[in-house]
Amino acid sequence: MSYESAAGGRPETASRLGHTNAIVRALADEARFYVPAEHVRDIAWLQPKIRHRSELVRPDDPRLTGVIGVDGSLMVVPVRDGLPSVRYGYAQAAAIWLDIEAMQAQRQERFVDPVALHEAVKSSLISMDMPVAGAYLREGMSIQESWRECVDQLFREKKVEVNRLDQSLLQLLMLLHGRPGEPAITIPVDCPRQECRRADVAVPQAGRICPGCGHLLWPTDCLRIYEEVMEDGENSGALGRLMQVVELLVLVGLSTLLWQQSRTELFASTLFIVDGPMAVYGPPAKLRARALTYFQHMTSTAGPFICGVEKSGTAVDYARTLVRHEVLKPGDLLVVDADVLAKMTNAGNPLAYGSETYWGRKFFYRSLDGRVVVITVLPASGAPYDDRGGQPDPAAYPSLTAVLDVVDRTGSSMYRDGLIPVALAHSKAAYPIGVGTDVLRLVAKQKLGLRDGSDDGSAPR
Template structure:
């Protein structure tokens, strides 16, 4: 690493460029042969029928986080403000508004109901009173967040929802006690409910949320963006199950006949809490059976939409002609991805293990809307045959026709390949980088000064 103000010279780059080892390494890489015509791909390309189904409501979720330095006398101290915003879009009002173009943007905002869950999380060198470390402080803060949040006053807490999913986690996977690296606790983590004590002689506090293992990713000497991103994705996905369980407890599952749920990103959980994806999948299947009884056989319409990444870039490449102009991929068609297609074209792998088997609770498809927008989306595993990614058939993508029709109705012209619910949810969640950091730094300083007073 350079000193501040020290710049690289030309000598090292010449040495690297002339290195025989570098030349040998670059010459041994595999290069994928580009297949631009979707009809020549092994994945299933289908022309999607026009759906007559129209949702009354669309519920969308998106999250954001911002790290801020904390001036507490310790170098590198930081905290993060994490927010997950939800938007409920009244589609009947949107459709009425669409009949009177151009329409007033203020009127469009009136079709939305918004909410959010926000929390401040400690990071490197930020330690709560009565806690022994930054890791212990983070663990307590995450537990407190889950305990305090609920979708409605009469609903279970987010912690209750999480603990219902925790019951699905296999007990065969050992996990070290969170205090093993801090004060040498010899015991494995003993999974429990709520807050309880370690069985060692120190009897330090443990939490059910420790099973997420997110705290294991904390860097004690640097910024923790990856850890905060894991927390954000967990809360986003937990909130979906939290909402569905509330509808179940209220006896309102029949409302899902006209309600769609859209989540930012793929239907997956990555990183330390990846086990949660399989628990979510099992709970979705359980609730979906109840939904089918309440709606006369309709599955839940839950969709993840990706804004960037390898799959998005591949779809753009697939739609691009040799002269650089778009238009290869047929309008109103979907490419249903199977395991072999993904490994051969997007995420190279020779493994016999299916792509995403440990992290995904849904499967991806590409869709080109009727106005030409390119969408990478996921639909959930709701029945056993949906999980067979060795093949890709329409029957393995629940409510594919309705999902495509909804995407056609929700395309947002403000940004390329965007849909309105996620644009609105992101607008509620996103913290302006420079102004937001200044405001939150000031807030942190005032709160710390108040605590010391």
């Protein structure tokens, strides 16, 4: 560079990463690869798969008046000066309740009343923290064992507390393995020890000794998150798996509360929105079948009205490309069947898409104001995806029209193709940038017993 550095008076060198993005983009422009969203040519085959919203409406479709949005956030920070491998993790999930009628009433006013808007939104937050890499609960235990014990402790201590709901994450996990209002007594767990691997051990809430090896098992072992934990690495992926489970349990708790306390009123007039698809990925994916069965047990009454909303990813990119090609007009819904999935994912066997992870079916919708929304919706019965292609027909999703109505009524300009409930839940769950990271690092140092400002390499106190 043309100026000299303070150290040694030598010319300043460019940052190693300063031009990384430009270089990688230049390399990508020269490389040859296939992107499905860039190859939308013949669109005539899509026309029979499009349904206008007016075609789906039935006389008994309810008009929902409230929305509960659920979103999560996580952060992993280095907390030991001189030892960058020591990392502490934070995860939290937020739930907001939005009064749609109060919000719409303010839209009609010349001047918005901030008090009225504040009263239209209520929120709740559950957060957790734990050492995720380079630090352990006790001396002499592996990082996997440390994670197992941390997750068990967190699930016993952390509670979802909203109005009459006051249940720990562990109680909600037992509930998810049972039926609405009837939590399971035991949870099937596979022993994590390599030399044992005893399968389907019935573990009660208090835990039990494995009959095969005498190893202590906890009900949270059913999540198998420890399988993604590594000695070397920050383990943010494993923390993300934990966060998605917490989001699901928050949804279970709130929906069950309304189902038990106000089944024909609040439950029948509230939409539950999950940020992201209705899916469970990675080792906890077995919860997909539990979630599907659990919520379908609620369908004897009106509802449940549940949907997932994706803000990014392959499906969102493909849906936006279709809109740019004028495939979808305002009010149009695209049935994402095996043909669409084959094009979108470039898959040779699209029939099995989502069969192991999704508990809702994906649809592309262009709202009346032109927004592009990728949603997943719960079927009334059966699986949304299976090895035979699942249920792509909108008729299998009786809550679909009510969901689309809320999408049309709660558009947000906070981000591209946004929804107000999702944006509000995200704002409650997101960690602040900059100062927020510093605060989390200081708290982690206190939790781990690390001396602030020490870089002498000594062990934690």
